[in-house]
Amino acid sequence: MTEIAPAEGLRERKKRRTRTHISDIATGMFMERGFDAVTIAQIAELAEVSVNTVYNYFPTKEDLFFDRESELVDRLSRIVRERAVGESATGAVLAVLRRDVEERSPYSGLVPGYERWARVMLESPALVGRLWRMQQAGADALARTLAEEAGVAPTDPVPELIAGQLAGIQQAVFRGIGRRLADGVDPGETADRALEQLDAVETLLSAEVLGYAIRGSE
Structure with a gap:
């Protein structure tokens, strides 16, 4: 019930x-x-x-x-926990990042006014430092989630390595969006560049990473 x-x-x-x-x-x-x-x-x-x-x-x-810090720190972990049957952890993360860009989700920053928000953040060393710590916390949380979802021991090195790659991809794509918007680049062109990055990264990841932690049927 x-x-x-x-x-x-x-x-x-x-x-x-x-x-x-x-x-x-x-x-x-x-x-x-x-x-x-x-x-x-x-x-x-x-x-x-x-x-x-x-x-x-x-x-x-x-x-x-950063008044939604906890939500942002947990986001990659939540994507992995909520992935569909037959979907890998990496596949789920890449699919959501792509959808964020295509649908102009607030998570992507491709919304009116974000360029000013990004500019304010980039101009403040305190905020840049805080963002870095949030990103590291998100990667650590994702590593724990991947270990749980893959059913491996906490000492297994693979979840932490994959978490670092996925968190790094998210950071690179969204950091690029923020910097381009702050520099006055057209949102459409900015989105196209982000999608090109996501296309490119799939060709760079190994089959083991792309297929890690595929969810089985319940």
Whole structure:
């Protein structure tokens, strides 16, 4: 029997709205002024909350910029866990990355306004460093997921190696999209370049990597 999630209470709903409000205010300020030029005090003042309230929801200023960090860190693992019967882990990841680009998914960055977001991020060493740490956390999480899905011991070296390759492919494709958009390249041309990268990478991966952890029937 499917479990029914409990209804969101008034207190939880209020907290969620407050968090979203603070995040929206901060994002607007970052896009207008740049990340490093904005202070937590200024965000709190415009959001009409206390500085302590901002810190209660977002322990660091970088948390305000990357307010969906946990979702992004877990994304590759989630793609692998949700792959179809007969699909390999690598095949699932490459298929979703391709679909992100073709359908102009927000994950790909091929959406209006992303070029400004990318420019703000690339101009801040703190944000670039935070993004790098998020990418490493995602690769580590993917390695654990691959080991579980392949049914191998945690000490097996293969999941970590494959995770590094898949995370690197995602980073290269999306980093290229962000840099081209920030440089003013047309979104259509940017998407075409990303798809060319994905075409090329499939020819570079070995059969073992492409066929790793094929999901069997239940």
